[in-house]
Amino acid sequence: MKAAITGTGMSDIGRNTGRPAMLHLADAADRALARAGLTLADIDGICTYPGKADNSPGMSPLGTGEVRNALGLQTCWHAAVPDGPAQMAPIMVAAMAVMTGQARHVLCFRALTESSSQSAGRRASIPGAGRAEIGGWLSWLVPVGAMSAANWAGWMATRYFHEFGMTREHLGMVALGERQFAQMNPAAVMQKPLTMDDYLAARMISTPLGLFDCDIPIDGAAVVIVSAADAAQDCRMPPLRIEALGSALRSQETWDQRADLTTMGAHDAAIDLWSRTAFKPGDVDVLGLYDGFSIFVPLWLEALGFCGHGEAKDFIAEGQIGPGGRFPVNTGGGQMSGGRLHGFGLLHETCLQLWGDAGARQVAGAKTGVCAMGGGFIAGAMLLHRD
């Protein structure tokens, strides 16, 4: 593909920061531009997920219009993508935009103020809360009491445990590994040690998922700059070539009807990804896998072929994905210890690793990374390579 990531940046994310979303966004943009060696004048495209939305407090306070206004951008191309291959959709369509000549450098962003919004007394991220009626796929979940994605992920985990003998301790290893990485990342919001006893003793959210199986609402923003391949050559950092994208979806838009709920849309997207490249899972040095809930990590590992179906519990228990493992996952602490930037934080961290910029948690010589976003029927995957 003739598109590359040339810069990424993240604001000082935190809990209940009280800062306006736009200041987080502007900080993330400054940092991404500095890393790329670009200025705002070079940015001629802008894209985001999902676009300005107020159906869930602080979930998406900024649209492309406000950001264009605030940053004084004059763009050739803009889009917001609420309905695409997961939170990766804006990166994907930005790549298509630069490859079709619509823009040269696209600023892709994700901004959230969920922590401040929830602290201000508005409820957690419950779709449709406060409305009298709800339509679409959510109407088969929310009215019957399955109000949270924790419930939907919960019944997927219950089935997976039943079929393959996974236990809470296996998911605990995912959470503990992410916390160990977080302790090597000053930008991660959770820095205290987490023990298996802490994990198992935490209050239950939706069985078998407890508090530490869930990601953490934060305030913050991340920016990813997607550039045309020729334009990327002028940038400060080595371009991270987008080697392949995977977006396939072969089941319905539901969280309960997929024939095998020990698989997800992830499995369709991952097959699609590998069909478009000569790279193989064994070529990958570092992974950023969506961890809105811990169970998504083993499902993505299997989807992407790092282990077979039903084998993720052993793969995790062998230490393959934690610090020092052969396939380190979510080295910045992930969303469960780093904070929920809806996949953009995971992609930022994957890029830092490929640039050799990941500090104490750097994976030596990392050149190839896979990043995957989404859960349930929502999935998008990307393979990045530094030539």
Place this chain on the structure above:
Amino acid sequence: MRPLPELTPENTAFWTGGAQSKLMIAFCGACDKAIHPPQVICPACQSRDVSPREVAGSGTVYSYTVNHQPWLPDMAVPFAIAVVDVDDAPGVRVTAPVTGCAPEAVMIGQRMHIAFEPSGEVWLPLWTPLEGAAA
């Protein structure tokens, strides 16, 4: 308050069948495919001849979760939510809260029967264990 489903021509039979204690599932008149969530076109053969049909109202638990988090101020917890493979409707699952047993007693493979509770214009489904029935 928890939001209720928006009624549409294709989903009204499902959400109001409870008035007659009937579990109504959409079927294709041309190829007999069970279609859920209901829609106006059969995804298998593209026939527009889709209509709701009463099924037995029983099924087998495919999976479940016990929700402990009060997502809304008036939400009583814990409660179990079951994802149930519906008898006589291949490939169709109906997800609903479980009533009639302790949340921790719900199991994969458990046999269930549908019940309904009215709420506004609709009848929300509930699953209740079929006594003495094994998987």
